[in-house]
Amino acid sequence: MKTLAFKGYNKNSRFMKTYKSLTAVLMDHKLAALGDAYVNFAYSLVLSDRNEQPSGARVKGRVLAEALKKAGLRECLPSRMNRHMLADAAEALIVYGWLNGLVTLEESVTLLGKTEDGVEAFSQLLLTIKSRVRF
Amino acid sequence: MKTLAFKGYNKNSRFMKTYKSLTAVLMDHKLAALGDAYVNFAYSLVLSDRNEQPSGARVKGRVLAEALKKAGLRECLPSRMNRHMLADAAEALIVYGWLNGLVTLEESVTLLGKTEDGVEAFSQLLLTIKSRVRF
Numbered sequence: 001m002k003t004l005a006f007k008g009y010n011k012n013s014r015f016m017k018t019y020k021s022l023t024a025v026l027m028d029h030k031l032a033a034l035g036d037a038y039v040n041f042a043y044s045l046v047l048s049d050r051n052e053q054p055s056g057a058r059v060k061g062r063v064l065a066e067a068l069k070k071a072g073l074r075e076c077l078p079s080r081m082n083r084h085m086l087a088d089a090a091e092a093l094i095v096y097g098w099l100n101g102l103v104t105l106e107e108s109v110t111l112l113g114k115t116e117d118g119v120e121a122f123s124q125l126l127l128t129i130k131s132r133v134r135f
Numbered sequence: 136m137k138t139l140a141f142k143g144y145n146k147n148s149r150f151m152k153t154y155k156s157l158t159a160v161l162m163d164h165k166l167a168a169l170g171d172a173y174v175n176f177a178y179s180l181v182l183s184d185r186n187e188q189p190s191g192a193r194v195k196g197r198v199l200a201e202a203l204k205k206a207g208l209r210e211c212l213p214s215r216m217n218r219h220m221l222a223d224a225a226e227a228l229i230v231y232g233w234l235n236g237l238v239t240l241e242e243s244v245t246l247l248g249k250t251e252d253g254v255e256a257f258s259q260l261l262l263t264i265k266s267r268v269r270f
Contacts, residue, residue, distance in 0.1 A: 055168055
């Protein structure tokens with residue numbers, strides 16, 4: 001079953017801790033650091049498909065912060081949050097979704113590729129994960 | 136078979152072109168741009184496992200350039216190449232390996248996690264891919 005392990009990477013991973021709430025996931029800066037790498041890789045695949053040639057992408061914090069708000073997740077966070085913190089929250093939830101097998105990398109890429117509007121694309125991915133999260 | 140698609144991402148991907156030689160892969164800067172995202176994500180997973188908490192990583196060009204030389208791949212490239220170009224070559228080959236199903240993300244993470252010496256780790260990954268490449 002080795003080849004299936006990255007479907008939902010690692011429910012058994014040593015580094016996955018248990019979260020009590022959506023807010024706890026969104027506020028985890030360490031999760032955001034890993035999420036940053038996941039988001040850039042997934043979006044690089046989206047752009048590669050779209051451009052029909054291999055491409056690299058760094059997703060802007062502004063896009064992720066707006067996507068978080070559009071997905072109605074702003075209300076899960078404290079009032080004093082700057083754009084950088086909102087972007088971190090989006091990255092944290094996205095990689096949480098992948099680590100827990102709520103979305104695969106393939107599904108992430110498919111969802112993100114449905115529109116060229118980055119905010120809408122990440123908003124849809126966040127909404128999909130949000131709809132599947134259980135605490 | 137959806138969940139298996141990212142084992143070797145996309146032999147059918149629109150953006151994968153055919154390469155005539157190892158040198159052609161190593162010299163493809165667009166492949167390197169996507170490879171950069173793959174390498175950082177894979178190594179972020181390695182560090183997450185090692186640190187026992189989610190972590191983000193940006194792999195230094197110096198490490199990748201040294202790994203390329205250690206893997207005996209320097210000789211596949213023209214003589215005038217700076218460190219940045221050597222690092223690009225390493226990124227290109229690594230993601231080529233993944234895109235073509237020569238290594239999975241899981242195997243990449245496992246291989247990279249075997250030693251804390253980054254140069255040795257990436258050298259082993261490059262050697263593994265090199266040993267499986269056919270043109």
